[in-house]
Structure formats: structure tokens, C-alpha cells
Amino acid sequence: MSNLKRGFVFAACALAGLSVFAKDLVWNGGAGDAWTLSAPVWLDGSTPCAWENGATAVFSGSGLVTVSDEVEAAGIRFTTSGTMLVGSGLIRLSGALDVAEGTENAMAVRLYGAPSMSKTGAGTVALA
Numbered sequence: 001m002s003n004l005k006r007g008f009v010f011a012a013c014a015l016a017g018l019s020v021f022a023k024d025l026v027w028n029g030g031a032g033d034a035w036t037l038s039a040p041v042w043l044d045g046s047t048p049c050a051w052e053n054g055a056t057a058v059f060s061g062s063g064l065v066t067v068s069d070e071v072e073a074a075g076i077r078f079t080t081s082g083t084m085l086v087g088s089g090l091i092r093l094s095g096a097l098d099v100a101e102g103t104e105n106a107m108a109v110r111l112y113g114a115p116s117m118s119k120t121g122a123g124t125v126a127l128a
Contacts (some may be wrong), residue, residue: 022074022095025055025085027083031063035071035089056095059083059105067091078105078123085109099123 020057020108028048029041040048042057051057053072056068059065062082063082075095076085081103085091090110096118103123110125111117 011039022053022054022056024077025049025052026048026060027065029065032066034066034068034087035085036069037071063128071116078103078121080126081105081123097100097125101127 016030016106023044024099025042025044027035027041028043028090029035029039031122033039033041035041035051037053038050038052042049042051044052046095050072054074056075056077057073058077058079060079062080063084063089065083065085066085070090072094075098076091076093077098077100079100084107085108088110090112094114094117097107097120099119099121101122104126104128105123106128108128
């Protein structure tokens with residue numbers, strides 16, 4: 001694919017709130033653990049790691065997650081019910097909140113759509 005075509009694909013995905021380059025990091029912390037830039041509470045495949053700005057956050061368990069830092073996410077995906085994001089941190093979200101059908105989750109944290117954000121999936125996410 002030429003650089004020009006690649007640029008058009010990237011621009012179209014960005015406008016649609018999608019990211020072609022974002023990797024999935026799966027939450028591996030316990031209830032009450034903090035989403036920071038340094039805590040190794042995420043999984044990159046099966047490897048524990050700290051948060052990488054620009055990744056997609058995947059929550060497949062339940063519990064309270066405290067957002068303590070300013071983080072950047074290409075997307076946030078809830079695959080099961082029962083996750084609640086709280087805290088004094090800030091999530092800069094450049095893509096979608098994707099909530100699996102039949103699930104219910106909540107966010108009581110500062111959230112900034114950069115440049116915009118959307119909600120996909122048939123599940124429910126309560127924002128406070």
C-alpha cells in the first residue's frame with residue numbers, strides 16, 4: 001500500500017474513532033488497584049506490563065479500578081459486567097467505549113474525548 005493510501009486509511013479510521021495501530025492491554029490488577037503509568041497491572045498477551053499510552057484498555061473482569069494518572073487510550077473495551085473506573089486521574093480517549101452486549105459497567109472519572117469519542121456495543125456504561 002502506498003504511503004498516500006496508508007495516510008487516507010489512517011485519517012478515515014481516526015475520524016471514525018478507530019485506531020489501526022493500537023494494541024490491546026488487558027487489565028490484570030485486582031479490585032482497587034490503580035491504573036497508573038508505572039504499575040505493571042496490565043497484560044500484553046501473557047506478559048505483565050505497565051500502561052502504554054495509545055493502547056486500548058480491555059476490562060474482562062469486575063471490580064473497582066482507580067485511575068490515578070493522566071492516561072491516553074485509543075479505546076476502552078468492557079467484555080464483562082462489573083467494572084467501575086473511578087479516581088482523580090484523567091483518561092484522554094481518542095476512540096470508542098466498547099461495551100459488550102448484556103454487560104453493565106460504570107465510569108466516575110474525568111474523561112476527555114480527544115478529538116472525539118463514541119460508544120459502541122449493545123451493553124451499558126454509566127458515566128458520572
